[in-house]
Each structure stands twice: as structure tokens, then as C-alpha cells.
Amino acid sequence: MNAVVLHESPLGRQESVAPSxxxxxxxxxxxxxxxxxxxxxxxxxxxxxxxxxxxxxxxxxxxxxxxxxxxxxxxxxxxxxxxxxxxxxxxxxxxxxxxxxxxxxxxxxxxxxxxxHFALSSAATKHLFIAGGIGITPIMSMIAEVQRRGESFHLHYCARTPQRTAFTRELCGLVASGLASIHYDNGDPSKGLDLKATLRRQSEGTHLYYCGPAGLMDAIEAASTHWPRDAIHCERFSASGTPVRTAGDDPEQPFEVELARSKMRFIVHPGETIVDALKLQGVEVDTSCCEGYCGTCMTRYLSGDPLHRDSVLDEDDREEFIMICCSRAKSGALVLDL
Ligand code: FES
Structure with missing residues (x-):
């Protein structure tokens, strides 16, 4: 992953560590x-x-x-x-x-x-949505809600061809009223939406939301670097680029993990993940991407000094949660709420 997922309220504090x-x-x-x-x-x-x-x-x-x-x-x-x-x-x-x-x-x-992990902002006075291909799915739900609230928005929907574009029938009313634009590129991104022009200016109060294939995500990220960070929201459902790593996390060091409920303690060795080490102890946890972007393995920790490598959690969330498929501890023992 080479991009931080930005979002307003990623977890919802009411949610449990392991989703029911x-x-x-x-x-x-x-x-x-x-x-x-x-x-x-x-x-x-x-x-x-x-x-x-x-x-x-x-x-x-x-x-x-x-x-x-x-x-x-x-x-x-x-x-x-x-x-x-x-x-x-x-x-x-x-x-x-x-x-x-x-x-x-x-x-x-x-x-x-x-x-x-991709919530609508309550601070926005206008919502600018950019969807690429199947990345339209969360944005369909968002548009239904901003329409229900009567809030201002515009959708740019980038797709290859009409035959491979979902929800065009549902969106045709928005296109007719100027609230949505569909950009077909027939496989040539240079013929699609002009991102630089679209994102050149950020009018105050406008929040940007985007979701789509990795190439489009990277292009939007590059074209919106001058936007305020808290006005940008995106979600990736596939890894791209290089894994998230932070300065000082190489070479990997062994660290100790304690499970608060069973009091089990074990060492996570270099090259091994917490999930790997848990499996060796006979403790199974749900995982999916194993690269820190889906949130399936999110676990609360009670003490320790985590070395976060995910691309989902924001700074507040990182005070409480860790993605155990990819993140580690900087030193000492990490106590997990398991
Ligand atoms: S399994 Fe996807 S974030 Fe850990």
C-alpha cells in the first residue's frame, strides 16, 4: 500500500473489536x-x-x-x-x-x-464523488443519503464502456439534471476524466470522496495533494505500490505478545506476523487481505507500543486498535484484548 486511507470516522466507537x-x-x-x-x-x-x-x-x-x-x-x-x-x-x-x-x-x-472506514463528512457543504468502475458501490449508498438530506453534490463516474458500467439506469436522472457525469475511456485513461482540471480548485467546504482501481486512486491522490487532508476521503480494496512501512521499522525486531484474557505469552519473530504467531499457538483469527487495508483483523490492544503498518486506522484509532496481520510492536510487550 502506498497511500493512507483518509476518512472522517473510520470505526464508529460503538463497534466491537471483532465485528459480529x-x-x-x-x-x-x-x-x-x-x-x-x-x-x-x-x-x-x-x-x-x-x-x-x-x-x-x-x-x-x-x-x-x-x-x-x-x-x-x-x-x-x-x-x-x-x-x-x-x-x-x-x-x-x-x-x-x-x-x-x-x-x-x-x-x-x-x-x-x-x-x-469511508464515512460521509458532516462538515462538508458540498460532496464531490469520483468513482472508477466497481468503486461506484459505496458511493451509490452515499449519494442516496446526501440526496435524502438535500445536500449539494456531484458525481464523476469513470468507466471503460457502457456495457461494463453498473447502475447507469439508476444514475441517468442525475446525469440529466447535471448532478452526475459519466466518463467512458474505452481503456485509454487519457480519454477519461481530466483529474487535474477537476481537482485544480477546492471550493471551501467541498469534500472529495473517491474509490476505484489502484491506477485511478493513485492519479486522484497525486492531483489532490493541495487539498486539505481532512477534506479528502478514500477507500482502497486492493493493495498497490509498496507495503506501508515507517522509518525505523527495519530490521524487524522480535517482540512479545500477551493475550489479556488467557494470559498466554509468546514471541513474534522477525519475518513473522502476529497472526502467524497466534496460529502457532492454536489461536485462529479472521483475516482477509493480510496487507492492512481491509480491517478484518482489527484488534484492540491494552498496552504496548505498536508499530502500525496498516492503511485504514487514523491516529485516534491507532491509540486503541492494531491490525495484527501486518503491524508489530516497536519494543517491549504488546498486550492484546484477546
Ligand atoms: S486482514 Fe486485512 S487488515 Fe488485516
Whole structure:
């Protein structure tokens, strides 16, 4: 990862360290665009699901054992369902293929309660959204909410071709009224949205939100360096560039971990992660990306001096939480709330 994820209220202090899991039924699978299907989940035993805020995502526990994160794209006022859209990516890690090829209407799957690392800002007087491809999913939920609140916004939606673009039917009213622009590049980014021109000026109170493929994310990051940091919000769902490392964290040092509940103590050696060391002790924890950007392994720590290497937590969150798939301790013992 080579970019810090910026966000206003990433965790929501009400959320538990390990997101609670729930059983949901696949109510419907529908075609949105070429290689993009929409999945609708409902509770198996209740009329309502845990509430979520725009920009939230859920972990989906896939039948073959992997865990993947998908943004909720429906309006947060809908309490009876979670809706996600998934691009089938044959070059990915297999999660999207399993979603498309294995998951069928009627199946029961485990998902996490929603978490939000990409929240709308309450300080914004205008919201500027830039979505690339399947990165439109969290922004659909955000747009539903800012429309409901009557807040000012504009969406730039960058895509390759109309055939591979989700939600164009839902967005056509916004395009007609000048609130959204769709930019097709046919695979040539130089023909798409002019990011430098779009982001040249930041009018006071405007907040920027962006989500999409790594190349677009990097380009937006480069074109918005003059914007105030607290007016920029983005979310990555894939690693890019080099891993997050901070000065002074090489060479890796061994450190001790203590589990507060069991009082178990063990050493994490150089080249090993806390998750690896936990597994050797017979302690299984949920992980997904193992690179510090999905938040699945987020764990509260009670004492110690963490060396954070994730790209999700902000400075406040880092006072309380650590991503144990990638982060370490600078020295001494790290006491985890496990
Ligand atoms: S498993 Fe994704 S942040 Fe740790």
C-alpha cells in the first residue's frame, strides 16, 4: 500500500473489536452489467439487519473459506437488506469468482456486521464523488443519503464502456439534471476524466470522496495533494505500490505478545506476523487481505507500543486498535484484548 486511507470516522466507537457475524440468505442475484452481478442478502430470522451508515462494507465469508469485503450500495434507510455488487475478476484472488460462480439465491452465508472506514463528512457543504468502475458501490449508498438530506453534490463516474458500467439506469436522472457525469475511456485513461482540471480548485467546504482501481486512486491522490487532508476521503480494496512501512521499522525486531484474557505469552519473530504467531499457538483469527487495508483483523490492544503498518486506522484509532496481520510492536510487550 502506498497511500493512507483518509476518512472522517473510520470505526464508529460503538463497534466491537471483532465485528459480529450474522447468517443471511441470498435473496436474489441479478445482472447489473457485463461481469457485474448484484447480490441481495436478508436476515434468516428477523425482518431487520444491523443498521449501517453510507460507505460501510461487510465481510462475506465465502463457502470455500475465504473472507472478502464488499461495500454496501443500497440506501442506509433500508433495514431489511444488504445489497452489494461484485465485479468478476479472473485475475483477482478468487473471491469474486466464487461470488459469481458459487453463490446462488437461497443459499445461507455468514457476513459481518457493517463497518465504515469511508464515512460521509458532516462538515462538508458540498460532496464531490469520483468513482472508477466497481468503486461506484459505496458511493451509490452515499449519494442516496446526501440526496435524502438535500445536500449539494456531484458525481464523476469513470468507466471503460457502457456495457461494463453498473447502475447507469439508476444514475441517468442525475446525469440529466447535471448532478452526475459519466466518463467512458474505452481503456485509454487519457480519454477519461481530466483529474487535474477537476481537482485544480477546492471550493471551501467541498469534500472529495473517491474509490476505484489502484491506477485511478493513485492519479486522484497525486492531483489532490493541495487539498486539505481532512477534506479528502478514500477507500482502497486492493493493495498497490509498496507495503506501508515507517522509518525505523527495519530490521524487524522480535517482540512479545500477551493475550489479556488467557494470559498466554509468546514471541513474534522477525519475518513473522502476529497472526502467524497466534496460529502457532492454536489461536485462529479472521483475516482477509493480510496487507492492512481491509480491517478484518482489527484488534484492540491494552498496552504496548505498536508499530502500525496498516492503511485504514487514523491516529485516534491507532491509540486503541492494531491490525495484527501486518503491524508489530516497536519494543517491549504488546498486550492484546484477546
Ligand atoms: S486482514 Fe486485512 S487488515 Fe488485516
Amino acid at each position: 457475524k450474522l447468517q443471511v440468505r441470498v435473496q436474489a442475484v441479478s445482472y447489473l452489467a457485463d461481469d457485474i452481478n448484484q447480490f441481495e442478502f436478508v436476515s434468516v430470522d428477523s425482518d431487520t439487519l444491523p443498521a449501517f451508515t453510507p460507505g460501510s462494507h461487510i465481510d462475506v465469508h465465502l463457502p470455500e473459506g475465504s473472507i472478502r469485503q464488499y461495500s454496501l450500495c443500497n440506501a442506509c434507510t433500508e433495514r431489511h437488506r444488504y445489497v452489494i455488487a461484485v465485479l468478476r475478476d479472473p485475475l483477482g484472488r478468487g473471491g469474486s469468482m466464487a461470488m459469481h460462480d458459487v453463490l446462488r439465491a437461497g443459499q445461507i452465508v455468514t457476513v459481518s456486521a457493517p463497518r465504515n
